Amino acid sequence: MLIFNHVDFSYPNQPVFQDLNLQVEQGEFVFLIGKSGIGKSTLLKLIYMDCFPNSGYVQVGEFSSDSIKKKNIPFLRRKIGVIFQDFQLLNDRNVYDNLAFVLEVTGTPRKEIKRRIIHALSEVGLTHKQTNMPEELSGGEKQRVAIARAIINDPFLILADEPTGNLDPETADEILSILKKINSRGTSVIFATHNYELIRAYNAKILKLDNGKAVKVVLKKKEN
Ligand SMILES: Nc1ncnc2c1ncn2[C@@H]1O[C@H](COP(=O)(O)OP(=O)(O)O)[C@@H](O)[C@H]1O
Ligand SMILES: [Mg+2]
Known part of the structure; x- marks a missing residue:
């Protein structure tokens, strides 16, 4: 590999x-x-x-x-999913849109975007934080969002x-x-x-x- x-x-x-x-x-x-x-x-x-x-x-x-x-x-x-010490989230977008961004650039259909985001957020236990902004999250939650983003393309x-x-x-x-x-x-x-x-x-x-x-x-x- x-x-x-x-x-x-x-x-x-x-x-x-x-x-x-x-x-x-x-x-x-x-x-x-x-x-x-x-x-x-x-x-x-x-x-x-x-x-x-x-x-x-x-x-x-x-x-x-x-x-x-x-x-x-x-x-x-x-x-390849990449995760950094400083999370590297887009601070002007909520959690959902941070994840959607990755899929929008590759032209993923909207319904598929939603399905994948819900799945990725459930993997990291954050489905309830979809509409929160990064600044409203703890460090651990931010890193969980970064992990969700890293796994979104499987x-x-x-x-x-x-x-x-x-x-x-x-x-x-x-x-x-x-x-x-x-x-x-x-x-x-x-x-x-x-x-x-x-x-x-x-x-x-x-x-x-x-x-x-x-x-x-x-x-x-x-x-x-
Ligand atoms: N973009 C760069 N240009 C020049 N030197 C760099 C650059 N990035 C890292 N280095 C140097 O390369 C070496 C390895 O750095 P790095 O891979 O960041 O180490 P680590 O992640 O183990 O702390 C260090 O000496 C660092 O100063
Ligand atoms: Mg380093």
Whole structure:
């Protein structure tokens, strides 16, 4: 489902990955850890093809970074749900319209939009907040809206970039449980975090970015 094959990546004057190799199978839940600045967000950007390797390639589903045409990048992104630490909701639109926006840009019929929004909001337990504005929601509720938005196109992969970074521990647990539930139905999840409490509480694969800029990936299983 996801392969990094001998990936080198640098920003101008900032090497990030050298010979990075990793593989994630469909349906896996993976924690991506490593200290701040090591390249977690960059790794996620390489997956949704906001960045491209200097050498090597990233294969995501049927798409490969070395052959994808620019016009096909939106199709890839529609199949990947992305969640950020700062939620990135449209603050001038209510919850319903934040979700509708994603579907309107692809010309989804109105009835279908409604059906998908109700389904996505019920997945995150927020059907009663459809008409609320983002500013009327708690941090945890905002992140649940962001998750609903991420799953609205039924993605095969969810990328979560420190999604609990702005949340208290109890709310962080709730967000993790929702992502676990979605994962249990077959959607792969890559969850970048430096919240070790959260990682310890959930038995999942852990990928660690290590060695400063020369990145090595260590795979290890936790006992519990
Ligand atoms: N757009 C950019 N231009 C140049 N350097 C960047 C850019 N984004 C991130 N970096 C640098 O790349 C490295 C990896 O950053 P990042 O992927 O954001 O790390 P993390 O998410 O693990 O904190 C850091 O040294 C950071 O300063
Ligand atoms: Mg980051």
